[in-house]
Amino acid sequence: MNVQLRKPILVGGVTLSIGLWLWDSLQHSLVEVGEWSLLGAMTVGAGFWLLRKKTAHKQPLTELSLPVKREELEQALAAINQLVKDLEAEAPDRDIAKLKQEVNRLPTLLQRQELKIAITGGKAVGKTSLTRTLAESKFATKIDWLETEALLIEKEQQEITAKEKALAADLVLFLVAGDLTDAEWQILQQLKQSRQRVLLIFNKQDLYSPEERIYIEQQLQQRVAEIIAPEDIVAIATVPKAIKVLRQQEDGSVQESMEQPAAQISNLNSRLTTILAREQEQLIWATTWRTAIELKQQAREILNQVRRDRALPVIEQYQWVAAAAAFANPVAALDLLAAAAVSTQMLVDLGGIYRQKFSLEQAQTATGTLGKLMVQLGLVELSTQAIASILKSNAFTYVAGGAVQGVSAAYLTRIAGLSLIEYFQEQEVSLDAQEGFNLARFTAKLQQVFQQNQRTAFLNNFVRQAVNRLSGKRETPSSATTVS
Ligand SMILES: Nc1nc2c(ncn2[C@@H]2O[C@H](COP(=O)(O)OP(=O)(O)OP(=O)(O)O)[C@@H](O)[C@H]2O)c(=O)[nH]1
Numbered sequence: 001m002n003v004q005l006r007k008p009i010l011v012g013g014v015t016l017s018i019g020l021w022l023w024d025s026l027q028h029s030l031v032e033v034g035e036w037s038l039l040g041a042m043t044v045g046a047g048f049w050l051l052r053k054k055t056a057h058k059q060p061l062t063e064l065s066l067p068v069k070r071e072e073l074e075q076a077l078a079a080i081n082q083l084v085k086d087l088e089a090e091a092p093d094r095d096i097a098k099l100k101q102e103v104n105r106l107p108t109l110l111q112r113q114e115l116k117i118a119i120t121g122g123k124a125v126g127k128t129s130l131t132r133t134l135a136e137s138k139f140a141t142k143i144d145w146l147e148t149e150a151l152l153i154e155k156e157q158q159e160i161t162a163k164e165k166a167l168a169a170d171l172v173l174f175l176v177a178g179d180l181t182d183a184e185w186q187i188l189q190q191l192k193q194s195r196q197r198v199l200l201i202f203n204k205q206d207l208y209s210p211e212e213r214i215y216i217e218q219q220l221q222q223r224v225a226e227i228i229a230p231e232d233i234v235a236i237a238t239v240p241k242a243i244k245v246l247r248q249q250e251d252g253s254v255q256e257s258m259e260q261p262a263a264q265i266s267n268l269n270s271r272l273t274t275i276l277a278r279e280q281e282q283l284i285w286a287t288t289w290r291t292a293i294e295l296k297q298q299a300r301e302i303l304n305q306v307r308r309d310r311a312l313p314v315i316e317q318y319q320w321v322a323a324a325a326a327f328a329n330p331v332a333a334l335d336l337l338a339a340a341a342v343s344t345q346m347l348v349d350l351g352g353i354y355r356q357k358f359s360l361e362q363a364q365t366a367t368g369t370l371g372k373l374m375v376q377l378g379l380v381e382l383s384t385q386a387i388a389s390i391l392k393s394n395a396f397t398y399v400a401g402g403a404v405q406g407v408s409a410a411y412l413t414r415i416a417g418l419s420l421i422e423y424f425q426e427q428e429v430s431l432d433a434q435e436g437f438n439l440a441r442f443t444a445k446l447q448q449v450f451q452q453n454q455r456t457a458f459l460n461n462f463v464r465q466a467v468n469r470l471s472g473k474r475e476t477p478s479s480a481t482t483v484s
């Protein structure tokens, strides 16, 4: 690769004395919270759940329990459309026909006249019975009733499918047959984090005495107070247990028989009727919003891949520029960063790829912060020592002065670049609005990337490659750069 020092800011102007700073302050919006949680819920397939810590009970309903607003839906639709445009512009060769088709279908989803209601809950809580009974009830809206697989049966894949079905529905009836278990509470929270509308149904209430029923209902209300309103907790008995009926016959004898009482679900029917009358439109918005967010996530992943493919050669380029500069003009470890390792121009270039705009001044300040952080975290010290010891080892018979600095500069530049990629990627997934530079999040990325790239084999390989470069030997495309 022909590396030229054509960008003078690379080696000058960056000082470490600049204090930590933040760009614009964090913007905490409802959308942000919702999307974050939703993405968490949606990665369930991969086994990751963004489990929120169980917070103190008896709080008012959280923001997550509010219906999805029209503006939020529109924002999500605009975002996914923008992403599709970005993808088309940045990766014209990628086949995104299927994604596009689904995106184009989103507006038609909003025209739906039929609703889908999922009936979920643990094993044998009465899902099938209730699904059948409801299917026979009359509602103003056409409803597609769908029973999910049983939750909490330690068959992970089934539970994942059940949650996915619940998330894809417009409304979820979450059945319990008594008090709520911790596992049920977790799932309820996950559904609510995806802004899913949930009614908590206390079925089989016929199995309890009136006092017990009241007690259980109170318990349920308290337990879910943060996420489900009291009117959305409904007690029913879908298949009440048979009762003994005594009938006096004409001849005076008494005949005993067991009879099956009718389903007691009228309060559920009336709650559903109210919800359908008032919220049908919002329910459809919310489902469409969830679909849009999921598509957005898919599009992001493709886009991030594409951008990463473009970003890696940029990092490679700067890492060798940094190496050459530090090799030619060896300086103390700390100045290394100021001089070369953390390149302002690299930040500007990577920012360009990830559509994160930096003014030169912002980039300088940011790289100052980055450099300081690397020193504070001990990365500079650790890597220069490791590199020096590799260089001293038998593997290298001839090492010129300045080699430690040169290799270290390259290595640190690489770490900084890869961390920026990780940071930009994640930031974009979480937000549309410009968020401030989140130092804590970036620090976490830096540490993670550093650890990933600290493996001895990788370092050895990197050092060899760097030394070859500095001593004028060129290697064919490196294996070092494939590790990230
Ligand atoms: N006592 C009483 N029994 C009920 C009630 N609702 C359902 N059952 C009984 O509970 C048992 C399980 O009901 P199902 O409807 O099959 O439950 P399910 O949740 O679909 O079960 P799985 O799909 O196997 O997890 C059946 O014997 C039902 O008759 C109720 O309200 N009271």
Ligand SMILES: [Mg+2]
Pocket: 127, 128, 129, 147
């Ligand atoms: Mg069933």
